[in-house]
Amino acid sequence: MSKISSAITEIHRIEDLQKRDQWLNRIHPLVKLACTCFYIVCLVSFNPYDILGVLSMGLYPLILFMAGDLSITDCLRRVRIVLPLVCLIGIFNPIFDRAPMLLFGFAVRAGFVSMLTLIMKGVFAVLASYVLIASTSIENICYALSILHLPGILITETLLIYRYVGLLLAETERITQAYSLRAPGQKGVHFKVWGSLAGQLLLRSMDRANDVFDSMSLRGYSSDFRYLKSDIRWRAFDLLYLAVWCCAFLFLRNFPLFEMVGSLFV
Amino acid sequence: MHMADALVAPAVAGTMYLCSTGAATYSVKKVRDMADPKKIPVMGIMGAFVFATQMINFTIPGTGSSGHLCGGMLLTALLGPSGAFLTMISVLLIQCLLFADGGLLALGCNVWNMAFYGCFVGALIWQLFMKGGMTRGKIIAASIVGSVVTLQMGAFSVVLETLASGITELPFSTFLLAMQPIHLAIGAVEGLITAAVLSFVYSARPELLYCSDASANENRLSVGKTLAIIGVCAALIGGGLSLFASSYPDGLEWSLERVTGSTELDAEGSIYEAAGSVQETTSLLPDYAFKGSESAVGTSFSGIVGGAVVALVCIGGCTAFKFYKKVRTA
Numbered sequence: 165m166s167k168i169s170s171a172i173t174e175i176h177r178i179e180d181l182q183k184r185d186q187w188l189n190r191i192h193p194l195v196k197l198a199c200t201c202f203y204i205v206c207l208v209s210f211n212p213y214d215i216l217g218v219l220s221m222g223l224y225p226l227i228l229f230m231a232g233d234l235s236i237t238d239c240l241r242r243v244r245i246v247l248p249l250v251c252l253i254g255i256f257n258p259i260f261d262r263a264p265m266l267l268f269g270f271a272v273r274a275g276f277v278s279m280l281t282l283i284m285k286g287v288f289a290v291l292a293s294y295v296l297i298a299s300t301s302i303e304n305i306c307y308a309l310s311i312l313h314l315p316g317i318l319i320t321e322t323l324l325i326y327r328y329v330g331l332l333l334a335e336t337e338r339i340t341q342a343y344s345l346r347a348p349g350q351k352g353v354h355f356k357v358w359g360s361l362a363g364q365l366l367l368r369s370m371d372r373a374n375d376v377f378d379s380m381s382l383r384g385y386s387s388d389f390r391y392l393k394s395d396i397r398w399r400a401f402d403l404l405y406l407a408v409w410c411c412a413f414l415f416l417r418n419f420p421l422f423e424m425v426g427s428l429f430v
Numbered sequence: 431m432h433m434a435d436a437l438v439a440p441a442v443a444g445t446m447y448l449c450s451t452g453a454a455t456y457s458v459k460k461v462r463d464m465a466d467p468k469k470i471p472v473m474g475i476m477g478a479f480v481f482a483t484q485m486i487n488f489t490i491p492g493t494g495s496s497g498h499l500c501g502g503m504l505l506t507a508l509l510g511p512s513g514a515f516l517t518m519i520s521v522l523l524i525q526c527l528l529f530a531d532g533g534l535l536a537l538g539c540n541v542w543n544m545a546f547y548g549c550f551v552g553a554l555i556w557q558l559f560m561k562g563g564m565t566r567g568k569i570i571a572a573s574i575v576g577s578v579v580t581l582q583m584g585a586f587s588v589v590l591e592t593l594a595s596g597i598t599e600l601p602f603s604t605f606l607l608a609m610q611p612i613h614l615a616i617g618a619v620e621g622l623i624t625a626a627v628l629s630f631v632y633s634a635r636p637e638l639l640y641c642s643d644a645s646a647n648e649n650r651l652s653v654g655k656t657l658a659i660i661g662v663c664a665a666l667i668g669g670g671l672s673l674f675a676s677s678y679p680d681g682l683e684w685s686l687e688r689v690t691g692s693t694e695l696d697a698e699g700s701i702y703e704a705a706g707s708v709q710e711t712t713s714l715l716p717d718y719a720f721k722g723s724e725s726a727v728g729t730s731f732s733g734i735v736g737g738a739v740v741a742l743v744c745i746g747g748c749t750a751f752k753f754y755k756k757v758r759t760a
Binding site: 167168171174175178187200201204205207208209212216219220223226227230231233242243245246249250253254256257259260261268275278282283285286289290293294296297302305315317318320321322323324325326327328329331332333335336340350351352353354355358359360361362363364365366367369370372373374376377380381385421422423424425426427428429430 | 432433434435436437438439440443454455458461462467468470471472473474475476477478479481482483485486487488489491499508516517519520521523524526527528529530531533534535592596597598599600601622623626627629630631634635638734735736737739740741744745747748749751752755
């Protein structure tokens, strides 16, 4: 599958997840956004050598993936985008940080431990963001951002780009498919047609923007959108959800949960 | 060049959010001042266009690889710096949410590294080249120089932000030598592709390009204003990143260590003890670390057992919750 086709498929798959009638999807978008951001802040603030502390933060995605009926395998595909850069930067730690350290009873280089925690932090942050986007539509995230008084222009832009990204991806796929059929066996677009191929699409997009503006004006567009969602209401459960998770993150950040529980058994 | 959440420390991310917010506030004001309602849909569609065309593989002659166009520079040449900057923010937000390309916490860094340099510094370069009229040669030169310079600045910022976050043990010079040359090549290729697209636009619809008509571009970016923004942000970054000072002793500590054998002087007396206790209680970041961050490395056996028990409890709880929901709906 081409890069463009897989991007279109990914957008449709996430939209299907967002439309599910799940308890997680019904939570107020601002609560989910705040929870995710607070989780990531707590996660990345861990000491680079506190491997069990970082591991304990994996409970949040674990619980939400299970209770929210989300597929971990679908999400792991997203991790492959993040992992190369994180690994590339982390892989030098064992070379430069050679101080000895005990990890599960084995003597290892401290840099190896910091590399592992870095990878875990990268993976958990992606999982947490996935929980947010799989249960909250872009419109609802924009609604949450509007409550936080983000400028209307930015919200409108985000909504418009999201609205047209699928359309333009489909058009780009048609163009590249037509090109590859006329240039069989050729990898990518030849440099002689770099300008005309993307340029044609650009000019058509500009014309489309004018058409979009005309149709928006006919429907009463006046430089601002109304985001008020009548079906999104604050519930006591939303506040409870936020409070419980925030307390849990603070607890995990400050106390070694795994060791505390383990000491009860060992 | 998208940074992941794991690569930034909260203080660095916060500082970069602050810098990006400053530039965004300026851009929002500029776009509002233009009072052109048509601009908003054009910005939206152009954002989607950049998103889509960045997935086209343009073959680089003589190599087996491919590249894609430079979004920041292309948008600047079509929308001007402020419009391009706001569009790039939205593109980066959607990329981070939908495709995990970048992170929510690292969004401020990514906006700064890719959108700020690409749009504001790119606009200055574009304006500099277009002085005295627009020609195809100038467009090609501006696109290549703009892409190379802005990408180099972005890569340099990635190095600074990663090192300031204490993520890597790589020495500054080694990291810089690894990042800059590769981005020089990427910038040159992206510049060539962007130049090809903008040359096509110039021959077909030149009026769409920024600075194509001197009288129509009253909202040109001034060098002074851009330098002022960079100056304020440099001060913010300096202040924010100083939280992550080197763990090596500074000059004074080094001298003290040579004289007394310790980097700190012992001070005895009730006043010192009282002051020390107040400082201990009130300091948010004692010795530049969050309280309790010097906790055990957590490598004991009880930690492993505890982890397994907690994971089992969570999995059991979630399974029971799902079973309860199924029974309730049945």
